[in-house]
Amino acid sequence: MVHTLVAGDLKAVVWPGRGMLIASLRHRQAELLRRVEDLEAAAAGGKTAGVPLLYPWANRLSGLRYTAGGRQVTLDRASPLLHFDERGLPIHGVPWSRLAWLVTQATSERLTARLDWSAPELLAIFPFPHRVELAVTLGFEGLTFETALEAGAEGPVPVSFGFHPYVGLPGLGRADWRLTLPPMRRLVLDARGIPTGADQEFTGFDGPLDGVQFDDGFALTGPPASLAIHGGGTAVTIELVEGFDYAQVYAPREKDFVALEPMTAPTDALTTGRHLREVPSRGFFRAVFRIRVDG
Secondary structure, three states, rough: OOOEEEEEEEEEEEEOOHHHHOEEEEEEOOOOOOOOOOOOHHHHHHOOEOOOEOOEEHHHHHOOOOEEEOOOEEEOOOOOOOOEEEOEEEEEEEEEHHHEEEEEOOOOEEEEEEEEEEOOHHOOOOOOEEEEEEEEEEEEEEEEEEEEEEEOOOOEEEEEEEEEOOEEEOOOOOOOEEEEEEEEEEEEOOOOOEEEEEEEEEOOOEEOOOOOOOOEEEEEEEOOOOEEEEEEEEEEEEEEEEEOOOEEEOOOOOOEEEEEOOOOOHHHHHHHHHEEEEEEEEOOEEEEEEEEOOO
């Protein structure tokens, strides 16, 4: 079952029963999301599409073992709740289609749902009991995501989740899109896409995507921050408002999308512990981003 949000010229479709996936975001009937043509196939294959929540970690882990929150975890490669990249590394946590959300509020402009991280199969992957609330609100300027994590009484909960918005511009080829990125710190990655711990100055980018590609992780130099594509009178901006101190920019040359991905921690933070935040027992963590649309 889907839920439709409407505000002015914008319409969003949310799949609460399938991981609170944003399956569509239209501006004046033109689709702004990408990889939404066959969502059933994406769900069956554990692939990202539209705007999925990447939980409990975004991007890759460097192996099947990690130590975080005072616990040592060994992942079971045979688990149906894991997905792996082409190198065999666990990626994006539990596939979005396998996360069971309970809707707690639904109106024509806002949908709120709760995820209880307490089932044994979930704790086998991420052994930190907690609760997550996700509120998606559509306003006249865009779609706002508010994620609130409440730690259980058992101890701290590491925070390493993110989102993966696939966006594009209607009526224009990729070569005519313009990408704008703010000054940040570019994370140095190894051949697997795992940060080495070093970073480099990145002075920003503002130019056409023709002949340009990105697959890079960044540390923000200070919130809030905005990453955008624009062209043909339309701009789609990912505004990192609160709690997201990292971002992944994925713009493969041969694809008609750009992924501007808010992240609460750098890739592989569960393994390395680098810049990994932990929510204390009974504590709270909040993160907010917005997909702003200007036309």
